[in-house]
Amino acid sequence: MMDFEYQPYGGGAAQATTNQPDHYFGGSYGGGVQSISRREIIEHFAEFRRAIHEGPVTLVQHYYNSNYETMIQNYNTEWPSAEALKEHVGDDALFLTLYKEMYFRHIYASKPGGVSLEERQESYMNYIDLFNLVLAKDQPLKIELPDQWLWDIIEEFIYQFQSFCNFRTKLAKRTDDDIEHLKRNIKIWNVHAVLNVMHSLVDKSRIVEQLEAAKKRSLIGLLKLHTLTSDYYMALKTIECIDLDVTKQNDVCQVFHCIVATNYHAGFCYSMMRNYDDAIRVFVDTLLYIQRSKPIMVAQTFQNDAVNKTADQMMTLLAICLTLNPMRIDETIYLHLKEKFLDKLPKPLLWVGPDGKLPFRDSFAYACPKFISPAPTIFEQRNDSQWAEPFNRQIEVFTEELQEQAYIPDVRSYLKLYTTMNIEKLASFMEKTPQEVKPLLLTFKHKLSGNDAAEKTEEDFQSSADIDFYVDKDIIYIADTKITRRYSDYLVKQILKYQELTRTISEGLTPRHAGNK
Amino acid sequence: MPSVSQSRTNTRAEEVAKKLKGIERYNPNCRPMLEEYVQYQIDNHFYDFDANMALLKMYQFDPSNFQGDKVADILLLALTNLPKPDFLLCKYLLDAQKCQENSRVVEALHFSELLESCRFQEFWEQLERASVKIPGFEDRIREFICQTINRTYQTISRQELQLALGRLTTNEFEGLIKTRGWKILPDDATYIWIVNHEENIKSRNIVEKIKFEHVAPVMNIV
Numbered sequence: 001m002m003d004f005e006y007q008p009y010g011g012g013a014a015q016a017t018t019n020q021p022d023h024y025f026g027g028s029y030g031g032g033v034q035s036i037s038r039r040e041i042i043e044h045f046a047e048f049r050r051a052i053h054e055g056p057v058t059l060v061q062h063y064y065n066s067n068y069e070t071m072i073q074n075y076n077t078e079w080p081s082a083e084a085l086k087e088h089v090g091d092d093a094l095f096l097t098l099y100k101e102m103y104f105r106h107i108y109a110s111k112p113g114g115v116s117l118e119e120r121q122e123s124y125m126n127y128i129d130l131f132n133l134v135l136a137k138d139q140p141l142k143i144e145l146p147d148q149w150l151w152d153i154i155e156e157f158i159y160q161f162q163s164f165c166n167f168r169t170k171l172a173k174r175t176d177d178d179i180e181h182l183k184r185n186i187k188i189w190n191v192h193a194v195l196n197v198m199h200s201l202v203d204k205s206r207i208v209e210q211l212e213a214a215k216k217r218s219l220i221g222l223l224k225l226h227t228l229t230s231d232y233y234m235a236l237k238t239i240e241c242i243d244l245d246v247t248k249q250n251d252v253c254q255v256f257h258c259i260v261a262t263n264y265h266a267g268f269c270y271s272m273m274r275n276y277d278d279a280i281r282v283f284v285d286t287l288l289y290i291q292r293s294k295p296i297m298v299a300q301t302f303q304n305d306a307v308n309k310t311a312d313q314m315m316t317l318l319a320i321c322l323t324l325n326p327m328r329i330d331e332t333i334y335l336h337l338k339e340k341f342l343d344k345l346p347k348p349l350l351w352v353g354p355d356g357k358l359p360f361r362d363s364f365a366y367a368c369p370k371f372i373s374p375a376p377t378i379f380e381q382r383n384d385s386q387w388a389e390p391f392n393r394q395i396e397v398f399t400e401e402l403q404e405q406a407y408i409p410d411v412r413s414y415l416k417l418y419t420t421m422n423i424e425k426l427a428s429f430m431e432k433t434p435q436e437v438k439p440l441l442l443t444f445k446h447k448l449s450g451n452d453a454a455e456k457t458e459e460d461f462q463s464s465a466d467i468d469f470y471v472d473k474d475i476i477y478i479a480d481t482k483i484t485r486r487y488s489d490y491l492v493k494q495i496l497k498y499q500e501l502t503r504t505i506s507e508g509l510t511p512r513h514a515g516n517k
Numbered sequence: 518m519p520s521v522s523q524s525r526t527n528t529r530a531e532e533v534a535k536k537l538k539g540i541e542r543y544n545p546n547c548r549p550m551l552e553e554y555v556q557y558q559i560d561n562h563f564y565d566f567d568a569n570m571a572l573l574k575m576y577q578f579d580p581s582n583f584q585g586d587k588v589a590d591i592l593l594l595a596l597t598n599l600p601k602p603d604f605l606l607c608k609y610l611l612d613a614q615k616c617q618e619n620s621r622v623v624e625a626l627h628f629s630e631l632l633e634s635c636r637f638q639e640f641w642e643q644l645e646r647a648s649v650k651i652p653g654f655e656d657r658i659r660e661f662i663c664q665t666i667n668r669t670y671q672t673i674s675r676q677e678l679q680l681a682l683g684r685l686t687t688n689e690f691e692g693l694i695k696t697r698g699w700k701i702l703p704d705d706a707t708y709i710w711i712v713n714h715e716e717n718i719k720s721r722n723i724v725e726k727i728k729f730e731h732v733a734p735v736m737n738i739v
Contacts, residue, residue, distance in 0.1 A: 469718065470669065472670070
């Protein structure tokens, strides 16, 4: 009997093609593992179903969360098929489609590389059924699903679409049968259908208040979809009405990993559009938010891995953005960043290694979403080029952008050394002619100045770029912004920490009397 | 300067925007309309980035419909909106191979590279050899160049400025200087005064201000 280790699927960065090793938990493991009988599982789901219909929504949330824990502890049991459940709970179409959604989610999670074409197709048909029920014109949905579940459904829907795109473009591994089947069923997981579902959810929820949360989730789903198909403009436009600011939290967006995923994608779009200021701001705010929320994270174990991975990806992107657009950011984030991420990036970014390759590509490949191509697959090309093409295109364009900015770091480092500098001097430092240097100065200004200096307030300077300049005839006048170190925050934190420490120690030293505590 | 009244172009823009709402944006039947609309923008001196992106998206979804010339037009229009990153956003949606197959697209990509790295003189030389049939194109590019010069220079040499602004007659050149409020230096006609940066670009030393709220938590301990 082969047992599968439960592998949580990534929120935004799922690797559909890694094969997880199968762990064999034989009799020697015995001991603490309880096995639940099939009967108990079915009863559990019957209870779950009742909770869904009767509420309250918090009970549903409880059952929903405990589902995975229950199943994880049972290496020997597979999820019962929907038909088996039907016998016990009756013909409850809504519950069964919801159940099947979780069932397939488990399949995708437990064998990410090995989901068969039939399973993908069945899962897709189930989603269509589910959304048809939800979007039914005459009957509004009578049940209330917890936000987290809603988000998980939408996220999983997009993830499976992404997985399918990978599946149909990695033609080197596909069997002839599979290819025939794919050719005959091009409507399955078709991009138009997916977009249609998302947009319908958004539209429907304008009418039905209950679906307000669904609307926000669907918009975020669209954000993700557009980012995956490299339409950063539409991605950001779609979430215009959603306030991403993690420092102001309102009820609707309480799902932790949803917030993280949203900000990751938004930040990524900003970086691709050369809007480094906003990208940096979004990443730093979200990373601080994750730090603060660590206590809550412990409770939702199976999503933690996904959030941690997204956090690492954001750190990598943040490191890249800061290299291109240096500015001051929060000390704690900066220290962590420097240690683990900044120092790992090649300097300069586009440095070519001895093997003729760009090491920067690896960092970018880790940090970026797994792009897909929405175009129809050309099945005759039996290789993986159509799978690789979206990523290659994105990194190529991003690299071209970086090449246009290639000399800016050098210019910056020379300018930092002086308060005034003759253009000739700068040219000789950089081993170029003055005629070549002047466009570099113009490019510096073009690429990196967001606001005009005149409009900046003192607060803006706290976080803005460290250097500015202008050219008068042949002389460059340089202004730098020195900010004295903020000691107050650090000192306050330390004082509070020591106070806590002192208190803990003195409590520990108090002699214990019998009967205390 | 629109050759057609503003209200007519606005109505057309509104019509198109309506057709692109929600899922309809991806409806392949919209494609011919969007393609015509690109020409409409060129003929009427205006620019609708959203509609153009919708068309590029359609080409992405269905590469068999890719129209190189339309893509070239869209890219050139995007250049007129510099310094905004419209061109960059378009690039991400384009199939690299198909782009290489159309000479006008290749040309547009080259223009972008020159303008983004501020090699203005080279750009004008390149433009001479090309035939860009978008009325008002040169003016918009000049506007971008002037903005960038404005940000960078306080005083610039006349010769430098002339090269950066491309083929202008002396009258046109002097007219432009006047319009932008620039001035030929009275004591040295080889230089032109752009704007006063000295006031705004100064070294600053920002000293930390400790607010009471920050230290309140520790007041009772210390």
